[in-house]
Amino acid sequence: MRINKVVSADEAIARIRPGDVIATTGFVQSCIPESLHAALERRFVETGAPRDLTLIMCAGAGDSKGLGTGRLHHEGLLKRVIAANFGRMPKVAAAAQEDKIQGYNLPQGVISKLYRSCASGSPGLFTKVGLHTYVDPRLGGGKVNSVTKEDLVRLVEVEGKEWLFYKATPINVALIRATSADPNGNLSMEKEALTLDVLAQAMAAHNNGGVVIAQVERLVADGSIKPKDVKVPGILVDCVVVAETPELHRMNYGVMYDPSLAGEVRVTVDNLPTMNLDERKIIARRASFELPPNGVINLGVGAPDGVANVANEEKVTPYLVMTTEAGAVGGVLAGGSSFGSSANAHSILDQNQMFDFYHGGGLDLTCLGMAECDSMGNVNTSKFGGRLNGCGGFIDISQNARAVVFAGTFTAGGLEIAIEDGKLRIVKEGRARKFVNQVEQVTFSGKYAAQKSQPVIYVTERCVFQLTDHGLELIEVAPGIDIERDILPHMAFKPHIHNPIPMNPAIFRDGPMDLLSDLLNQKLGERISYDAERNVLSVDLSAWSVRKKSDITDLQKAISSACEKAGKRVNTLINQDSCRIAEDLYDDYANMVAQLSKAYYARTARYATSALTRQKLQDALRRRGLQTRVYESAKEAAASLEEATAAE
Template sequence: MTTFISADEAVSLIHDHATFAHSGFVGAGLPDFLLKALRDHFDRTGSPQGLTYIKSIGDSDKKGRGADRLAADGLISTIITSHTGLEPALSRYIHEEKCLAYMIPLGTLLKLFRAQAAHQPGVWTRTGLMTFIDPRLEGGKVNLRTQTEGNELVRLVEVDGKEYLYYPSLPIQVCFIRGTYADEDGNILMDKESLIADQFELAAAAHASKGIVIAQVEGIVERRSFDARRIVVPRMLVDYVVQAPPAYHCQSLARPDFLPELTGAIRTPLTALQPLPLDARKVCASRAVQELQPQALINLGIGMPQGVAAAAAEKGLADGLTFSVESGVLGGVPLTGTDMGAALNPEAICKTADMLDLYDGGCLDLAVLGLAEIDRLGNINVSKFNGHVTGPGGFIDIAQNTKRLIFMGTFTAGGLKEEISQGKLHIVHEGAYKKFKQTVEQITFSAAYAVETGQDVLIVTERAVFRLTADGLVLTEIAPGIRLEEDVLAQMDFRPRLAEPLLTMDTALFT
């Protein structure tokens, strides 16, 4: 039977050294009121201590809300997640060795919730082989303390002559989830939620672990006053319900009001979208658009790739394409920043775990992903820089299971200034940091795995385009106005092979 309680009563149910998890995808499905109550309770009482903390993905606004509230000395002893790129305090907590820390792919983590819910022993997957998740490299251990003190979270196994990664199931003793409404019996509805994240999977995993499920909602509605198909988490999985004030139950961390266009309830004309300014981001996005095929199902990663949807809409091509996000959104125009995961005019909203299953099954025609570092072999790092961890999120799930890939980013970073005029690109001030390195700090994308599985991989920057081959990178195009030796080759720590002929990027990209 579900009980309705206060937030203070809810967090007092969490004991020291418990395994604790919560739902969320950036701001969507994020039980921020309960997380605030947990931090306040810890600051006031010093309890609970030493939590093993599990969360699927980045859940904050980079300003201290959401998961970043839990970066308090002694509160967390171990963290297991796929991403901390939106939580600077939590990322610093890991970097300063204040806890053990494991990063695993988003899809694998969601499969672990399902495995625990079904009392299965664990998860077998090929996703993550030859990346830093592989125990032959780092085993997902992302700081020195974990490498020296931590247990193995993943093992390499062989089944019928093929290599797999095996993860034992993870019991969950307490979890927070979020819905829009609870009825008087404790059934959870998500009518206003822009996403259906991992609420059901977490609740089912905690319930199977004989743990506690606490749901945050914005309101209580009369029992049986709605279509039963609207229930996402049934009452038998919900132990307690907490009603949150509006300030801590936002549908968007950037904009607090309910945005029905993010649920498909209303339609926003694409003509209302502002065109991208003509800069490096637009050049890369427009070059990627040239690779898109009609009726393709496409994933867009975080950062620069998110501009591809806007560039396609600006060219009148968006209606012939289907963009998707690992959050579960199909169709529409994916949003950026703290609205990441949601979309304007979505055609359908699936559960995040269901979408990752589809990705793992190879349903995507193309993925456009970010580029932070790339080495002479074609390995790519998007998860760890100068020792600071962000994690892969859904990057590995997507990158290893999609036949055609485009990685995009600026050629250098750190103070890069460029001008575009008269159809040409000019370097005003070169970036301080080279992205094309002899060796990347961490392998988030394995070039060897891509070659072995026959993936088609293109690397797009504002001044040069490369293709991945079995022999490494081949430079195929350079931008008009760019000097090959000074602006491209001199800004790389290795010398790639040059295509014959070496082409000039379409001048239309620069006008």
Template sequence: MSKLISADEAAALIPDHAVVTVSSSSGLGCPDAVLAAIGRRFEAEAHPRGLTTLHPIAAGDMWGIKGIDHIARPGLLARVLAGSYPSGPSSAEPPAIWRMIGADQVEAYNIPSGILFDMHREAAAKRPGVLTKVGLDTFVDPRRHGCAMNATAAAKPVVKVKDFEGEEWLYFPAITPQVAIIRATTADERGNLTYEHEGAFLGPLDQALAAHNNGGIVIAQVKRLAKAGTLKPQQVYVPGILVDHIVVAPEQMQTTQTVYEPAISGEIFRPLDSFETPAFDIGKVIARRVALELTAGSAVNIGFGISANVPRILIEEGRHGDVTWVIEQGAVGGVPLTDFQFGCASNAEAIVPSPYQFTYFQAGGFDASLLSFLEIDRFGSVNVSRLTARPHVTAGAGGFVDITARAKKIVFSGYFNAGAKLAIENGAVRIDKEGKVRKLVPEVEHVSFSGARGVAQGQDITYVTERCVMKLTPAGVMVTELAPGIDLERDVLAQAGFPLLVADDLKRTPDRLYCDTPIGLALDGRGA
């Protein structure tokens, strides 16, 4: 019997009140054709109703791949557990899912991506759930927000604090999906799936196992169909015994605003000189200062924001390959991409399945992480996941909590104040207009990283801004380095929302960072 069906036929298989798991990361790997068909069916029939959807990373974006927005309709969607959500500029209209969250029309939870993958594995093996220390003393902890994104979700907790063997843990009960919607490049007639054009393995095997082992169905959206027996067995990532239905969608994009780029899927390597290096500005100076924290031979995680440009700094300095980049979607090595292709890498040495990459992160198996911040508070805690005034500008935490839980060294980077007008003149920073929104606040709105746990665990925490470098110490946040052109009292201490400590041996950020020429990067990890 043929497994091939249309997207509309696939949508007709989704029962009311089903738990549906979707494998994607924004536009990367998104089974958009099937999600669109579910939305069309609801519009025509008012079914399926009351769905719960699981998105370990995210589904869709604001730049052409709608993902979850196809099904973000009152009546259709009742509950969402996601690592992150579509985000975009503050000037844009919020995605439909954010409007539903804000209006309390859906129970919405932001669960760390690695934990969501863990929950799938527990469901697949019919185990009760996940015990983890990831998320303690952050918004994940039920003593704070318990992952809830609105009042409707807060009334129905998804996580508990448990004592086990004399230690405090967070417990997430497993959630069993009835339907898994996954994506691949090729399916053969028997449902075996290969991933030739994909930039990541975003949990499809784990999700398929969770649905299949509990009597559910697995729908695979693919780009093309092959004759049975023609796929090489070592390239089959999801075997056909787990796949019930195949939907062919030849138009599926590789990732956001990218139809197909073979370097993303490791089929070719791009020349290093094909990667654009950042223009000389304040952001590049911050990225250069972050790069001074690196040590040759390290495995380094990288996140969105200013830090995403650090790999380009290394290329410009002739140091590409001196550190190995590792990103949550699974790429190891190569050059992590920026902007719309964030989450992908070109020229990767390996592409690890994302759930296993998170296992690596959760245990602190890597050397350092370069991440951004929205807010920093007096405890050294960081918020990247929520701003009530501009909710859809933030995507949620994604893998941030998994990554920072036990990271040995974290370098957070960003601008000291939001909205300041800045320039570089004669090798120094010039503040033409002070920003109106302070990012150093007495207490962050959402604790994405706990400074208290960072101190307790002995994590090496650095904050790099255009004005100064700060370190987290047991006594508080300390200014350790000042940029040329910046006045300590006027531009730093008076602009912080809490008292900052100042190092007795306050250093000056190296002058070479402020010139539009290579800086002679040494990668000795000694900062200034």
């Protein structure tokens, strides 16, 4: 006998029992089942029930002012919260900070994938995500207060390597959202911006003998949803609730409906407004020089989201694939209330599948914000200034991307700058330091990243730092900025300073930067010259960056071409002063040198003023069997070539 699954929001919420574990969907301000949250709040305010619920959620799902999961702040309603983000439900966060409820702040991707663990009956999830951060049991295990006692995270060793095991929490109720439902409860999501984890959440609750409640915009006739368009099959759905008003089923809190975000239409995006040349654009411009052509990228909120605007302005967007942890692949990433979505997306993945891709190393680059940073390169974005914000997907993304750019202003709170004749001037310093002796909470471990040789830089409006195995090194300084006046007095520690170079002057001038030619190495040939009389090939790599493997390939092609034109083996003089090679690419660079040496070089001399660069280059070359010495100056290097030639 067919059961009518269509009920009111109040009737559906009445099925929630005291002590139940509830999973709800939503990402920032999008895809939130607002009718269901409102009905749960209404029931508790009117009746005092249900009490002592456990709330499990991934990203924040609210407007920070009381909507979404922010509605569940009433004392007694929640007993425990397991979430990646607390910032969008500040009253719930305050209850956790005041020890009124138990709380766990775990990585977003881990929670997302734990839904699948629950659905499949697995006890939990093994992953390296969270090692050496505050989620690691050695640093707190993700507990947010003293009343939270149970260990949900354990450190384990498998085949001699450290892993974290996250315990799965069985789910009793799933509050999900879709666009359409038929009488059997089959759900489709044609007008949603994201699919998130609705299928995994529904399966987790259903397989645990729980209740699945789906909020939809409309009911459709039986059989009108094509099988491949059914996102959640009716066998998993117990209750279908049609949103009481359109406002309770908005695409997000700022947009009623945008068909380009739902993938129903494609829109023209060539004429996006350009950013004003302020500190935010300076940071985004410098970060954009790290973009890997044909690479896959993730951008965080705040200063990093300006990178997408700069990429569009510089016409490099067609050479990149932007993604969001919420599941959007390609297109033009949306901001504001639509953050996490993408106009003209290539595809939309389930959130847990996107984190499979991220956790497995699929990201070529991520650009993320930073609230605090210390001398060892640790970054805090989760708990600072008396606020419990949460990590969101920050840990999942930053630990597993091949390269990381942290971006943010040098100081916070009232910073004012001026750009005059291509130079930066600090008009008013920010009230709060970001570069501190020790971060309040480790959301990113600099030491762990250095051990893995993960390339990491820290971009501000006035300077750039690089992570090394001995901590932060100052590598670039903006024109007009004095290190002793504008940098060191506003840091709680002194970074390593060897031979910093000026930041690219084009960053500080209005107008195009010719970013594309830099990213594609189209002018590499201009760095190479040949003196036929002396048979010396000069390669000027000063201030050039090896950011990705394709840079090495491009350099090898350019040098090979010059050597072919010379028509014989050449003596090579290579300037590597302030040349930055990504930590994980030294061996690839040495392999290129070995191939060129075998094919084209008679003898080679290279130089760099930085002792650290010399040492790293020499070590990498020796691992490849090359005993090349890296000299300290051009004079020494040139002299060594002349002596070797005269000795023959």
